[in-house]
Amino acid sequence: xxxxxxxxxxxxxxxxxxxxxxxxxxxxxxxxxxxxxxxxxxxxxxxxxxxxxxxxxxxxxxxxxxxxxxxxxxxxxxxxxxxxxxxxxxxxxxxxxxxxxxxxxxxxxxxxxxxxxxxxxxxx
Numbered sequence: 683x684x685x686x687x688x689x690x691x692x693x694x695x696x697x698x699x700x701x702x703x704x705x706x707x708x709x710x711x712x713x714x715x716x717x718x719x720x721x722x723x724x725x726x727x728x729x730x731x732x733x734x735x736x737x738x739x740x741x742x743x744x745x746x747x748x749x750x751x752x753x754x755x756x757x758x759x760x761x762x763x764x765x766x767x768x769x770x771x772x773x774x775x776x777x778x779x780x781x782x783x784x785x786x787x788x789x790x791x792x793x794x795x796x797x798x799x800x801x802x803x804x805x806x
Contacts, residue, residue, distance in 0.1 A: 683736065686699065686736060687736070690737065690741060693797075693799065695798065695800070696796065696798045697795075697796075697797050698797075699795045700792065700793070701727075701728045702726070702727045702791060702793075703750075703790060704727035704732075705727075705729070708791050712791060728750075728793060728795065729793070730748070730750040733748055733793075733795045734748045746797055746800070746801060748795070749796045749797075750793050750795050750796075752788055752790035752792070753790045753794065754783040754791060754792065755790075760779050760780065764776040
């Protein structure tokens with residue numbers, strides 16, 4: 683949270699964050715803790731409501747617009763799947779897997795959060 687509020691503080695016009703998204707897939711398949719050697723990190727999962735609440739609580743009544751775009755990110759899983767096939771097929775398998783997941787972006791396990799300061803109208 684501290685990093686996010688610092689981004690809100692120092693930005694003049696907008697910020698963009700890419701974070702894990704909470705949702706059905708994350709609850710079923712996601713991890714709560716990432717381990718990289720001896721380093722351990724809690725995986726905080728955001729959603730539109732949390733992003734909007736944190737933004738509004740920091741910016742108060744300043745005009746801004748908050749938007750969340752969901753996407754899929756399963757690079758290790760897709761790489762493991764594609765690695766099961768001969769090298770000539772592995773790229774095609776990875777593309778097919780992401781193509782299939784791309785049909786269901788609203789279930790994605792990641793989010794891109796965009797905050798535009800000074801904008802009271804929604805953007806598309």
